[in-house]
Amino acid sequence: MDRRCALLVVDVQRDFCPGGALPVREGDRVVAPINELISVFEKEGYPIFFTRDWHPADHVSFRPRGGMWPPHCVKNTPGAGFHPRLQVPKDAVIISKATKKDTEAYSGFEGTSLAEQLRGLHVKELYVAGLASDYCVKNTVLDGIAEGLAVDLVTDCVAGVNVKPSDSATAFRRMTAAGVIKTTSEEVIRMIGGRVAVSSSS
Numbered sequence: 001m002d003r004r005c006a007l008l009v010v011d012v013q014r015d016f017c018p019g020g021a022l023p024v025r026e027g028d029r030v031v032a033p034i035n036e037l038i039s040v041f042e043k044e045g046y047p048i049f050f051t052r053d054w055h056p057a058d059h060v061s062f063r064p065r066g067g068m069w070p071p072h073c074v075k076n077t078p079g080a081g082f083h084p085r086l087q088v089p090k091d092a093v094i095i096s097k098a099t100k101k102d103t104e105a106y107s108g109f110e111g112t113s114l115a116e117q118l119r120g121l122h123v124k125e126l127y128v129a130g131l132a133s134d135y136c137v138k139n140t141v142l143d144g145i146a147e148g149l150a151v152d153l154v155t156d157c158v159a160g161v162n163v164k165p166s167d168s169a170t171a172f173r174r175m176t177a178a179g180v181i182k183t184t185s186e187e188v189i190r191m192i193g194g195r196v197a198v199s200s201s202s
């Protein structure tokens, strides 16, 4: 199994964490296990991508414009910053999305160079973690599968907005039906970390 892997960390931003403008319940619970994934991918030399929701102040998804969300992740404001404990490597690729004021975009692939960059690196398998399970994670996973990637959802590294309490469960069913591979950070670390040990002892 030497498919080229990449890690994609979706929208782990202050506004999606407790105390932020659009908090995901326990959104910050994902930070510690994601940091462990980051360190394993870094050690192995696998590429690491971060998406961030990066809206103009008058974005169409905001309530003052008739959208469903309170203003959040306005570009270049503290709320749009990554969670302060998230360990973003210097050479990580940061993908800003939903940057156009009249267009909503929940997927990291929509209107960005993500697909092109993954193809350029010959990535075949994408490990997805972050926020929120029922919006940007879901849409990113579905688009990744549509791109022809094997997509692994790291289930202990995601959390949902749950406008309706069942939204995360519905999103998991959608992703499962589309062919996502469910895994955990422990499993990924065992597999990828284990690969390092095997190759260094041979």
Ligand code: VGL
Residues within 6 Å of the ligand: 011, 053, 061, 069, 106, 131, 132, 133, 134, 135, 136, 137, 161
């Ligand atoms: C998201 C709601 C609004 C997300 C972004 O990152 O999942 N959710 N904007």
Ligand code: ZN
Residues within 6 Å of the ligand: 053, 055, 061, 072, 073, 098
């Ligand atoms: Zn948004």
